[in-house]
Amino acid sequence: MKVNNEKSLRSFWPARHSTATGWRRPINKRVATTILFVFFIFLALFIVGCFDTYIFRVFSTPAPKKSEFPCTTGNLTQTCPEDYPSIHIPTNPSTVTCPSYFQWIHEDLRPWKETGITSDMIERARPTAHFRLVIVNGKAYVEKYTQSIQTRDKFTLWGILQLLRWYPGRLPDLELMFDCGDRPVVRSSDFQGPNASPPPLFRYCSDHQSLDIVFPDWSFWGWAEINVRPWKNVLKDIKEGNSRTKWKDRVPYAYWKGNPYVDPTRQDLLKCNVSDQNDWNARLYVQDWEQESKQGFKQSNLQDQCTHRYKIYIEGWAWSVSEKYILACDSMTLYVRPRYYDFYIRGMLPLQHYWPIRDDAKCSSLKFSVEWGNNHTQQAQAIGEAASNFIQEDLKMDYVYDYMYHILNEYAKLLKYKPRIPPGAVELCSESMACAVNGVQGKFMRESMVVYPSDTNPCTMPPPYDPSALAEFLNRKDTSIRQVEMWENEYWQKSK
Structure with a gap:
């Protein structure tokens, strides 16, 4: 049996392994072969793993942070660079729902929901527009028509360019x-019926009789003329x-x-200032911007103006940029009944975020509101803190960009044609705008x-308002305002 086994083994292995001391070598070779095989498997897995990791990093991780402003790197011709990512896949996809005021995007675009938007509609918005913006393949092209007030158009375009960098591609x-003027111009009464085709026109505010599409104002990136810093920094300062x-x-x-x-309603407010005859519980100050500019805006720091329990918001010629700075203080905002609205105020509620003030009886309304707040300090403080x-x-700035992204994205879905770059338009980018600009x-x-780029996705858009839910929301606001007016009436009746 042993001889047969040896013959069998000799037939399988070469003669040099048939010595008595060499019987272990076939076993070593098999082990070595197995080890080599396993080694190559691990090597292959390692290479594949590295490749996958490389691909994952290339397409998923944030682009390297650039520590320098691009104009400091020798870009003297202010040309648009090619090194900034044209697309970026976030590693931290967002599942956060946008704040409730994003629902108004659906309402602002509702006039074009059935008909869509044609190139003819857009052309009919040109008479008051300061510029035409075209975005093609992730790049911005602008055709300017008239100069806006101060640098509104410049910083609005700058903000849109930053949006393209925040969410590239x-x-x-x-x-x-885009119209950078103060008051809305697209009157809803001029476009009635199922076949109405109002011109879509973007601006900073609108009212309930207009169809202008509201968009974040220029001051979120800075108001150079009065030395108000970009919003992200202002928020920190006010906090x-x-x-x-x-x-x-x-x-x-x-x-x-x-x-x-700037408007008679503000001049009317000055009548409520403290005097020898009356004290309406208001302390009002005239801001001389020309004099303030000469003094270096030392008395205009927004973070130094949160020193009173109550702060007044009142419109000027139209809605006022000051709104967000006033609401950011912990002081209870006394909100004089407005005519206009911007993109976010429709998400705020009277008695929850601010105290409503009558426009036709400012002084008595202010007097009562301060008396009420000083007698209900916990409630007044809570309203200020909620705002x-x-x-x-x-x-916060992330949501400002998200709002811009969503309203532009929803707007683009309504276009009935493929946008093309106009012959008179020029490409804009951060370098071409900023490199030649000095000073403030x-x-x-x-x-x-x-x-x-942002390493998260935009927040998730909330669905449109259900008609009954919208009616209930608006009724809730009106009920709160009527409640305050009733309290005022009772207060003054008792006083008399």
Whole structure:
């Protein structure tokens, strides 16, 4: 049996392994072969793993943060660079639902939901537009028509360019007209019936009789003329200012500071200032911007103006940029009944985020509101803090970009044609706009420039309002305002 086994083994292995001392070598070779086989398997897995990791990193991780403003790297011709990512896949996909005021995007675009938007409609928005914006393949092209007030158009375009850097390659092709003026011009009464085709026109505010599409204003990236920094920095400054003085230790009066000469309603407000004859619980100050400019805006720091328990918001010629700065203080905002609205205020509620003030009886209304607040300090403080929290959280810069993204994305879905670059348009990018700008404008552009893409997706759009839910929401606001007016009436009846 042993001989047969040996013959069998010899037939399988070469003669050199048939010695008595060599019987272990075939076993070593088999082990070695097995080890080699396993080694190559691990090597292959390692190579594949490295390749997968490389691909994952290339397409998923954030682009490297650029520590320098691009104009400092020798881009003297202000040409648009090719090194910034044209697309970026976030590693932290967002599942956060957008704040409730995003629902108004659906309402603002509703006039074109059935008909869509044609190139002819857009052309009819041109008479008052300051510029035409076209986005094709993720790049911005602009055709300017008239000069806007101050640098509104410049910083609005700058903000849109930062959006393209925040979400590179995410916006579809689109074309729009933008009016940087104060008051809306597309009257809804001029476009009635199922075949109405109003011109879509973007601007900073609108009212309930107009169809203008609201969009974040230029000051989110800085208001150079009055030295107001970009919003991201202002939010931090005001938050720090809020912490300096506790609410109960603040001056127990209503505070307002601004230019009263832009509209009669503000001049009417000045009648409520303290005098030898009356004290309406208001402390009002005229802001001389020319004099303030000469003094270096030392008395205009927004973080230094959260010193009173109550702050007054009142419109000027139209809606006022000051709204968000006032609401950001922990002070209870006394909100004089407005005519206009911007993109976020429709998500705020009277008695929850602000206290409504009558426009036709400002002084008596202010007097009562301060009396009520000083007698209900916990409730008044809670209203002020709710507004401040709303502004700090729901209006932070990330959500401003998300709002811009969603309204432009929803708007682009309505276009009935493929946008093309107009012959007279020029390509814009951050470098071509900012490299030649010095002074405060250049400083604010450097502060507000997006230097790397967002590593999260935009927040998730809430669905449109159900008609009954919208009616209930609006009724709730009206009921709160009527409640306050009833309290006022009772207060003054008792006083008499």
